[in-house]
Amino acid sequence: MIEKGKISATQMGIMLYLAVTPTAILTTPSITYQFAKQDSWISPFWAVGGLVAALAAIGLHRRYPKMNLVQASERIVGKIPGKLLAVLFSFYFLYINSLIVREYSDFVVGATLERTPPFVVAGSMVLVCAIAVRGGVEVVGRFAQLFLPVFLAFFLLIVLSAIPDLEPLNLLPVMGEGVWPSIKGSYVLQSWFGEFIIASYLLPFVTERAKEVNKSLFAALLAVILTMAVTNLTAVMLLGEITGNFTYPLLIMVRYIQLAEFFTHVSSLFMAIWVFGTFVKICVFHYVTAIGIAQWMNLSDFRPVVLPLGFLLVVLSIWTTPSHQELTHAIATSVTVLTLFIFVLIPAALAVLALLRKKR
């Protein structure tokens, strides 16, 4: 067995929540606002990508309980196409992870450690993640459990502290131009929702039976939607028309809030808490990548590939785009299409094929 660890359904749900949310709440409020304007808080509810990905993962798991989707694909479409899909998925996870690491290092360097070379920021994070991932799925699951309360507590603290300064009138007119703007805004969010396909990699390691696990999965999806909606809501109510002008609206919100006279530099605390969430995100993605590569090459253990993949991750994160603006633009356009195709369409097709075959 490549991985002998086991996680609970709750741990899986938390891992999924933290695998999607941290970078989503960092940059998407701004991108979504540019398309949806004051309806940006409605956009997360159009989480079609997440629903399809989650259902595909569940469907495939029901049919092939001990396998993740690339292992199952070998059974569904044959050995060679299955192996090709395994390569595609593994390297795509590596690629997406490199975007995540890049977002992380851009944010940290841009907002605080301005004179630190990005590879130091990225490298130190990936190193710590690699150590965690080498510990196996249980370690990553426990980290997720450990950091979730801190992450949520601070998120709520920010939102609640902003309440005195919020301007609900900024939300009007709600759906003034119909439902289309919020749907346009949700286009870029589909990349993040598509990441729920990670569930397919985690489901084989969960100890509970199907019903509880499905509940955790959908609970996680709902939690992600609500978190994004609350973030967008607060951002628009606080910042109004200029929400779309900031790269990191949440950071601006944090700097704006004054908690008490002795609580200076709240933004540094925010940064630290957000880093915990992103740490789990990078760990989960890295874990999935490592498992994927190990399975593709029929290795007996995934641990040897963790470190070199980590190194590649850092190199890729620096190489991938020359500037942050290019990155944001690419994420809002081409990467979303590719992500939808790979994380949503392909799994959905596989799930449909798998379920059809059973009927025969």
Place this chain on the structure above:
Amino acid sequence: MEWASVIGIAAAVAAMFWYEWPRIGADMKREKFVFAALAVTGGVLAAVLVFNPGLPGPTLWIQALYESLLKEAYK
């Protein structure tokens, strides 16, 4: 200055080998191969980027693919 970066990269790759190689069992030839392949690829890529930072990266490939597909669609 650039050669210092290359030495640093080589040192990082060497550190990876030094840590991981002994932990891969003697009979796990496949694992050794995959590990080495990935590590060397990473190292070579990093070294190339030291001298040629403007090399187009994966995101640019995806953007280019997307834009050429859009052009096809609008013809």
